[in-house]
Amino acid sequence: xxxxxxxxxxxxxxxxxxxxxxxxxxxxxxxxxxxxxxxxxxxxxxxxxxxxxxxxxxxxxxxxxxxxxxxxxxxxxxxxxxxxxxxxxxxxxxxxxxxxxxxxxxxxxxxxxxxxxxxxxxxxxxxxxxxxxxxxxxxxxxxxxxxxxxxxxxxxxxxxxxxxxxxxxxx
Numbered sequence: 001x002x003x004x005x006x007x008x009x010x011x012x013x014x015x016x017x018x019x020x021x022x023x024x025x026x027x028x029x030x031x032x033x034x035x036x037x038x039x040x041x042x043x044x045x046x047x048x049x050x051x052x053x054x055x056x057x058x059x060x061x062x063x064x065x066x067x068x069x070x071x072x073x074x075x076x077x078x079x080x081x082x083x084x085x086x087x088x089x090x091x092x093x094x095x096x097x098x099x100x101x102x103x104x105x106x107x108x109x110x111x112x113x114x115x116x117x118x119x120x121x122x123x124x125x126x127x128x129x130x131x132x133x134x135x136x137x138x139x140x141x142x143x144x145x146x147x148x149x150x151x152x153x154x155x156x157x158x159x160x161x162x163x164x165x166x167x168x169x170x171x
Contacts, residue, residue, distance in 0.1 A: 002054060006043045007074040010061075014070045032060045040074050059090070059097045088152050091161050107158035115147035115154065 002008065010033050033039075044057035052065035082090075095104050119126075126145050133141030140150050149157065156163040 002043055002046070002068065002071060002073070004043055004046060007040050007079060008043060008054075008071040009038065009040060009074055010066065011070050011072050012037050015066070018067065018070065026064060029061045029064050040079055059094045084152075091155065092151070095155070095160050104158075104160055107160060108154060111149075111154045111158040112143070112147050115149050115157070119148040121148065 012034055015030065015033060041056040041058055041061070043054050044062065045055045047053040047055075047065070050065060052067045052070075054066045054068070054071060055064070056062050056066075095101065098104055129145035130142060133139075133145055143154065144150055147154070152161070153165075155161045156165075
């Protein structure tokens with residue numbers, strides 16, 4: 001039996017067979033689960049009186065309950081360290097799903113516009129890197145071309161994530 005703190009994956013096949021997506025929110029959660037089939041979740045709570053009694057500590061699927069048969073146990077050997085991109089993606093999802101998300105969006109926009117106004121790159125440099133990044137599907141490159149900073153740095157500058165690279169020491 002699973003307990004709080006256990007690491008699991010979601011068995012997408014069983015979830016799709018069980019169905020019962022009663023709301024748009026549940027459909028979004030299901031779409032997330034399908035597109036992140038190998039993601040590892042941590043059980044946050046259990047409710048033995050409910051048929052689907054497992055919930056996760058997760059910004060997207062944390063509010064949905066799962067049945068025991070929908071979960072696959074994960075051992076430490078199964079878990080690979082998350083890439084920097086995966087960590088940033090989780091941080092962005094958490095910011096977007098926060099109760100004060102409108103305030104977060106404003107902080108991000110302020111950080112971007114402040115960076116644009118203080119960027120001293122030539123227009124030709126900016127234009128070239130905008131086009132180059134666009135052609136390569138590099139959203140972070142587009143942001144860097146426009147304001148001189150990556151998304152991670154903008155989020156740190158806005159105070160929404162930790163500045164673990166210490167870019168703004170002394171600011």
